[in-house]
Amino acid sequence: MDAAEDLDTLGEKLYTLIYPKHKENAGKLTGMLLELPGPVLTQMVQDKATLTAGVEKALRALQLAQEPSKVPRKDDDDVSVSSDSLGEQLFELVDVYNTGHSQKITGMLLEQHQEVVLNLLSDPKLLEEQVKSAMKTLKELSLEETDISDASDADDTEKLGEKIFSLVEELDPLHANDITGMLLEMEPAALQQLLSDPTMLEVAVQKAQAALDTPNQTLCTAQEEQSNILHTD
Known part of the structure; x- marks a missing residue:
């Protein structure tokens, strides 16, 4: 109300x-x-x-x-109406709604048959419905892209974890889970370097082992120490 x-x-x-x-x-x-x-x-x-x-x-x-007379018609002498001309007129109308996506929405509407586009130019109500529908579609696509991106990041982290674990297990089978968890707190770029440099990985594992062997050192402190491994060289 x-x-x-x-x-x-x-x-x-x-x-x-x-x-x-x-x-x-x-x-x-x-x-x-x-x-x-x-x-x-x-x-x-x-x-x-x-x-x-x-x-x-x-x-x-x-x-x-x-003024529908200004809107090109299908049975005019110019049977092929310039798509640029239609696009410009449609953009002017779509832009009235201030959606922030005028170009995208205009492009989406122009993908329809020319007859439908001509109807949009002369029927404000129909145009309004299609603009709202296009906005809804854009929002859904945006959400899907976000979901896919999040899923992709999760998959990448999981794969990195599996690779790190398999290498750490060879060096310290007993504490492989704990050490891998600590190493995974590091940036992805740093983890990639550990995967490609056995010596660096070995140093990282040794520091993690030292952290685990120190009773008074918290896991948080150990993780902070691990994040600085790349800066020791």
Whole structure:
């Protein structure tokens, strides 16, 4: 309810600011701007330059929607409508929504059949639905990429752990688990160096053994000592 009241308040403020210069279209322009996120609307109310930019974008979108004769049609003499021209017009309309992903969304919409794209240029409601759908898709893709990245990092660490353990086990079978755990606190780059340099690995294992043999030394201190192994040379 508070959110609805806030939106109504913002709408009234926007209308008051827009009306003096755009009396005829003040209602429509305000309605179009109210589709934008709340923080953007607040900024428009507070910042004249932001409001002017938003109103100009909305005006261009409104003009294109009201003058379908300017929108190329499939049965025009130019059967192959320039994709650049369509892209520019579509971008202007998509950019009104201030999603922060205007180029990506425009590219996604342009992948559809030309007839569908032409419909988007002349039907603001349809365009709004597809922009929201495209934003949802982009968010889902972003989440998937994050999940894949996290899984990949986990896999890499696990593989490094297995390799380190197999080498440490040859040097100290009794404490292989503890020593491997300590070494895995080091940076991945340092671990790679241990894997490629047997001497360095042996020194690291010896330091870990010394840490384990010292009753009063905590595991944390031992791990800190291990992280400095590469700097002893």
